[in-house]
Amino acid sequence: MTNKAESTDWREGRRRSAHDAIIDAAWSLVSDEGLAGLSLRDLARRAGITAPTVYAYFDSKNAIYDAMFGRAATEFAERMAEPFECDDPREILTASARRFAHFCTNSPARYQLLFQRTIPGFEPSPESYAPAVRSLALARSRLALNGITEARHVDMWTALITGLVDQQVSNDPGGERWTRLIDESVAMFLTHCQPIQASRKRPSRPTRAKGIPT
Amino acid sequence: MTNKAESTDWREGRRRSAHDAIIDAAWSLVSDEGLAGLSLRDLARRAGITAPTVYAYFDSKNAIYDAMFGRAATEFAERMAEPFECDDPREILTASARRFAHFCTNSPARYQLLFQRTIPGFEPSPESYAPAVRSLALARSRLALNGITEARHVDMWTALITGLVDQQVSNDPGGERWTRLIDESVAMFLTHCQPIQASRKRPSRPTRAKGIPT
DNA sequence: GTCTATAGCTGGATAGAC
DNA sequence: GTCTATCCAGCTATAGAC
Numbered sequence: 481m482t483n484k485a486e487s488t489d490w491r492e493g494r495r496r497s498a499h500d501a502i503i504d505a506a507w508s509l510v511s512d513e514g515l516a517g518l519s520l521r522d523l524a525r526r527a528g529i530t531a532p533t534v535y536a537y538f539d540s541k542n543a544i545y546d547a548m549f550g551r552a553a554t555e556f557a558e559r560m561a562e563p564f565e566c567d568d569p570r571e572i573l574t575a576s577a578r579r580f581a582h583f584c585t586n587s588p589a590r591y592q593l594l595f596q597r598t599i600p601g602f603e604p605s606p607e608s609y610a611p612a613v614r615s616l617a618l619a620r621s622r623l624a625l626n627g628i629t630e631a632r633h634v635d636m637w638t639a640l641i642t643g644l645v646d647q648q649v650s651n652d653p654g655g656e657r658w659t660r661l662i663d664e665s666v667a668m669f670l671t672h673c674q675p676i677q678a679s680r681k682r683p684s685r686p687t688r689a690k691g692i693p694t
Numbered sequence: 695m696t697n698k699a700e701s702t703d704w705r706e707g708r709r710r711s712a713h714d715a716i717i718d719a720a721w722s723l724v725s726d727e728g729l730a731g732l733s734l735r736d737l738a739r740r741a742g743i744t745a746p747t748v749y750a751y752f753d754s755k756n757a758i759y760d761a762m763f764g765r766a767a768t769e770f771a772e773r774m775a776e777p778f779e780c781d782d783p784r785e786i787l788t789a790s791a792r793r794f795a796h797f798c799t800n801s802p803a804r805y806q807l808l809f810q811r812t813i814p815g816f817e818p819s820p821e822s823y824a825p826a827v828r829s830l831a832l833a834r835s836r837l838a839l840n841g842i843t844e845a846r847h848v849d850m851w852t853a854l855i856t857g858l859v860d861q862q863v864s865n866d867p868g869g870e871r872w873t874r875l876i877d878e879s880v881a882m883f884l885t886h887c888q889p890i891q892a893s894r895k896r897p898s899r900p901t902r903a904k905g906i907p908t
Numbered sequence: 909g910t911c912t913a914t915a916g917c918t919g920g921a922t923a924g925a926c
Numbered sequence: 927g928t929c930t931a932t933c934c935a936g937c938t939a940t941a942g943a944c
Contacts, residue, residue, distance in 0.1 A: 643857015668886035
């Protein structure tokens with residue numbers, strides 16, 4: 481009863497699930513051993529196959545990193561796109577920052593792969609990177625809801641939040657020494673970027689920040 | 695004419711200079727190949743010796759990382775301790791942030807070794823770490839000159855500045871997209887942390903920031 | 909697609925002559 | 927202290943039987 485197309489789909493589905501199972505095992509492995517500790521032998525053992533079989537699904541080790549990146553970026557985009565219970569733009573922005581930090585501290589290896597560039601020869605492919613671009617656009621729109629549209633302020637926002645996350649992950653893993661500062665930091669940021677709440681004037685000072693003199 | 699003590703000193707000096715020459719080569723190597731790209735063979739070749747000779751000066755590869763860390767931490771402490779041309783506490787703090795950023799962006803590998811923990815089995819020894827502790831104390835004192843003494847605000851400061859540096863190094867290496875935001879970010883920070891300039895009242899809001907709700 | 913076997917290389921570290 | 931020679935473990939990746 482199965483025609484050729486059905487059979488192809490079925491096999492394709494099997495193949496995809498095996499593919500995904502390997503990436504599952506890869507994430508499980510790097511969660512235990514660190515992102516740089518990924519080896520094909522260990523990965524295969526954890527996936528219940530042998531090392532050469534991995535090459536039936538991935539061309540190289542970097543292809544595995546790329547698939548891991550792609551999944552992480554998709555998870556990130558989906559998580560950040562989930563609706564919030566509140567309506568106030570300021571509350572949304574604050575909750576968004578907390579959600580970002582929670583996502584990052586939940587899996588330092590994932591944070592390292594997504595947001596720090598520490599694997600020697602690896603760069604994500606455009607396809608894997610695409611969800612991350614979408615997420616940045618989403619962050620931009622949430623800032624815009626708060627009247628923040630200047631590129632300079634968007635960059636300040638990303639630096640502010642990633643700085644808190646980075647300190648948290650690097651210097652107090654598992655704790656909340658820096659993540660608990662998110663609410664106050666967001667308040668500081670908004671006070672600075674929207675000093676005249678109900679005005680249409682450009683909210684920030686007109687003077688340009690000087691560069692580093694050297 | 696050389697007594698035993700002189701001879702010992704001389705030899706000790708030779709030994710130290712060879713030691714330093716190896717660390718020179720190590721920094722030269724990781725500047726080209728990345729911090730994780732340090733191998734004893736390449737290191738020895740660049741230092742003009744052979745790999746086993748390295749073991750006459752260092753017990754292990756991690757001992758090399760430790761010596762590299764120690765030198766970097768000392769350079770950092772010395773650089774940050776240099777006097778500023780200005781007297782105003784606020785100017786000093788701002789210049790200090792610019793100096794920190796300049797130090798970090800000047801050598802991403804050094805930044806990675808000093809401030810991110812990315813080498814798998816490596817932790818700096820207490821002796822190598824000591825200068826970094828001194829530098830943190832110095833930063834604290836410069837914040838105190840600006841009336842900022844609460845631990846929470848010190849943590850916000852470190853997150854703010856390292857966030858800018860981290861974004862700069864990760865996403866615009868060699869540029870100044872984030873470092874040029876330092877002046878404005880410091881102004882934002884000071885406005886938040888010293889809202890009542892000449893008052894002795896505690897400057898920040900009494901409400902405690904809530905933790906991440908999971 | 910999955911396996912066994914292995915190539916080919918690079919890594920850190922050691923032995924022992926000089 | 928410095929070398930040559932080498933060990934041994936680990937790695938990615940491939941060949942070829944089934």
